[in-house]
Amino acid sequence: MTTAADPTPATVRRAADPSPLIGAADLPPARHFVDGTFVEPSTDRVIDVVDPSTEDVIARVPEGTAEDVDRAVAAALAAAGPWARRLPRERSELLHAVADRLAGNTELLARLESANTGKPLAVSTDDVGQAVDTFRFMAGAVRAATSLAAGEYAENHLSVILREPLGVIGVITPWNYPLLMAAWKIAPVLAAGNTLVLKPSEQTPLTTLKFAELVADLLPAGVLNVVNGYGATVGARLAEHPDVDMIALTGSVGSGRAVARAAADTLKRVHLELGGKAPVVVFEDADLTAAASALRVAGFWNSGQECGAACRVLVHESVAGEFIERLVGEVRALVVGEPAAGADVEVGPMVSKAHFDRVTGFLERAKKEGLRAATGGGALDGPGHFVAPTVLVDVPEGAEAAREEIFGPVVTVETFTDEDEAVRRANDVPLGLSASVWTENARRSHDIAARLDFGTVWVNSHLVLASEVPWGGFKGSGYGRDLSIYALDDYTRTKHVMHHHGR
Known part of the structure; x- marks a missing residue:
């Protein structure tokens, strides 16, 4: 299932060599x-x-x-x-x-x-x-x-x-x-x-x-x-x-x-x-190209089955249109396929039929609630438990898809008007594992990071880990x-x- 808004729907690349990955x-x-x-x-x-x-x-x-x-x-x-x-x-x-x-x-x-x-x-x-x-x-x-x-x-x-x-x-x-x-x-x-x-x-x-x-x-x-x-x-x-x-x-x-x-x-x-439901707070002075490029990886790494995934974007209303266009372009370019189908495959299947049903269930309910898939939006042809990389827009405050951990290749995009609203809405989720802030203003980056209720906060990056620094969350x-x-x-x-x- 894809939407008319996506002229280049994802397809699943299959391995040309029938030999299995393992013997x-x-x-x-x-x-x-x-x-x-x-x-x-x-x-x-x-x-x-x-x-x-x-x-x-x-x-x-x-x-x-x-x-x-x-x-x-x-x-x-x-x-x-x-x-x-x-x-x-x-x-x-x-x-x-x-x-x-x-x-x-x-x-x-x-x-x-x-x-x-x-x-x-x-x-x-x-x-x-x-x-x-x-x-x-x-x-x-x-x-x-x-x-x-x-x-x-x-x-x-x-x-x-x-x-x-x-x-x-x-x-x-x-x-x-x-x-x-x-x-x-x-x-x-x-x-x-x-x-x-x-x-x-x-x-x-x-x-x-x-x-x-x-x-x-x-x-x-x-x-x-x-x-x-x-x-x-x-x-x-x-x-x-x-x-x-x-x-x-x-x-x-x-x-x-x-x-x-x-x-x-x-x-x-x-x-x-x-679990996690990582907000990505994109301010009007952010490098939108860098943010969209980073989310191509951070939002869809491991097919979005990642507790620190950059899955919930909050972008300033003045740059929302431009940012969504850049993000959708990145997401449409993702290569979906079996792991044996090539070294450039970026997105694989959901781990199981049960989890596939859970993720597609979120997408079906989001559509009924009026959220729009700017790209993706549902399952891809089998065999395998593949879901199209998806960007959901027209997301109102409090929407299920923006609050619950979907744990799949799905990123939601909301807009905000000022810093206080951005912080309040970013924190208004029961989980507190990770978040990121995107701005070229150093004072703002320090202040906003300190106000976010998450165990890890990145500034102008997302999902970068190192063995020397701790990983863990707050709240749920x-x-x-x-x-x-x-x-x-x-x-x-x-x-x-x-x-x-x-x-």
């Missing part, structure tokens, strides 16, 4: 990974893993049970003490070895990720590169941790501040960045001296299992464990397990609430990186920080030891 030899073992090896599941129930570009089943993984989780947690608990006692230098060296192993398998991991998620190969390759950098950063950061200096803060008493690992961490990762989000959790968890049990998304488990296979000879048995399965069973058991000291989740707001409730009974720590986007030394802080506890030395 049987590329697949990881279809089992759980516990205590350093792949183990048989407790039941024979399996979950189909589907290529969203073709809708073909490419693998089947076991459907994990509470019993499988208990076995993995027991292994992690047994390994926790010896791993925690390793010197930071020793843990650092192992993390560097993990990074080397990932880097040496970049092409394999990228193909596997694209086959499982539908990501363009450029996105999957970037994911592997960022995963490598995450491990390298944490390998260095753990050797240079800082804290309050030891000193005499009470008369005749010497205070020493220690940072200790928490123990066993339960990790739940999402389907949109399977390998990268696993790295964002595994690297600081291990660097800080913890062990973990990880549940990948049941839709996209392949690169996480392949990761475990690739590093099995590097990490001590029990330090890293992977249990496949559904959130309602495996995730819930991790969250409630009395021997799990913390639960760390990247996922939906609903999943975050469920995990936090389940964790409450044992008073375990909770780390939540949830959760709490805790990924990346940077702040992530190491999240996965440790502070102990104060005070020595009386009076004589």
Whole structure:
């Protein structure tokens, strides 16, 4: 479905070579990974893993049970003490070895990720590169941790501040960045001296299992464990397990609430990186060409299945027409296709039929509410779960499409009249992960960024990340920080030891 406003509707580029991205030899073992090896599941129930570009089943993984989780947690608990006692230098060296192993398998991991998620190969390759950098950063950061200096803060008493690992961490990762989000959790968890049990998304488990296979000879048995399965069973058991000291989740707001409730009974720590609805505030003095070009990437990277995506534009009314024209031109030029259809493919399919239905449902309701698709607007011909890159205009304040996280290749455009209105409307969403401000006025950029209620605010860019700086949100986007030394802080506890030395 496209609109008459779009004279060049998107089409899906199909791979000319019928050869699949991956072969049987590329697949990881279809089992759980516990205590350093792949183990048989407790039941024979399996979950189909589907290529969203073709809708073909490419693998089947076991459907994990509470019993499988208990076995993995027991292994992690047994390994926790010896791993925690390793010197930071020793843990650092192992993390560097993990990074080397990932880097040496970049092409394999990228193909596997694209086959499982539908990501363009450029996105999957970037994911592997960022995963490598995450491990390298944490390998260095753990050797240079800082804290309050030891000193005499009470008369005749010497205070020493220690940072200790928490123990066993339960990790739940999402389907949109399977390998990268696993790295964002595994690297600081291990660097800080913890062990973990990880549940990948049941839709996209392949690169996480392949990761475990690739590093099995590097990490001590029990330090890293992977249990496949559904959130309602495996995730819930991790969250409630009395021997799990913390639960760390990247996922939906609903999943975050469920995990936090389940964790409450044992008073375990909770780390939540949830959804986003990033406003892009474009002032009248902004470089409109640069903004539109940046949104071509930031709004549609990973097919818009990105919690920091530049998905909600608020543009000053005096330049709205010119900006929309530039943005629509950029979006119409996007190349949509299967990952094997060429290195220049920029937008792939939605990850699943259920998510495809969710995204197209938003577009259908938007049309009924009077929003207009300046380009795109609906599904593209199958096979595969493809949605046309879309720009929605004539968007009134409070519209569903501008407030709810669509999580697809859809950008909405609203207008504003002055700074106060722009800030009020940008903040008037329940999520607070990220935002961006576009202006050539330095004073304005500092002031507006300070007034926006989001964990990351970019100025004249969007969706630029680095391992050295934190990532995490406010409000409904959760709490805790990924990346940077702040992530190491999240996965440790502070102990104060005070020595009386009076004589």
